[in-house]
Amino acid sequence: MRIEVDRNRCEGHAMCEAAAPEYFSVDDEGVLTILTEEVPDSDKAQAHGAVLSCPVAALKLLSR
Structure with a gap:
């Protein structure tokens, strides 16, 4: 993913x-940096939870 x-x-x-x-890392000015774009299957649930936590739906998980 x-x-x-x-x-x-x-x-x-x-x-x-x-x-x-x-x-994910967000600096003091609110700029998001994705530290690692590729998510291994072992972290899929954690990454999915992070995507769902976004209050403005700015994140997506896409299949490889």
């Missing part, structure tokens, strides 16, 4: 970072 962000929607709430800090 691969993480994708819609930068036009992202507001920097950092809920994704709180749920999966090894995949």
Whole structure:
């Protein structure tokens, strides 16, 4: 699976970072960085939870 962000929607709430800090980082100005786009099957549930935590639905998990 691969993480994708819609930068036009992202507001920097950092809920994704709180749920999966090894995949997401939000700086002091609210800019999201995806640390690792590819998600192994073993982390699929954690990444999915982080995507669902986004209050503005700016994140997606896509099949490889």
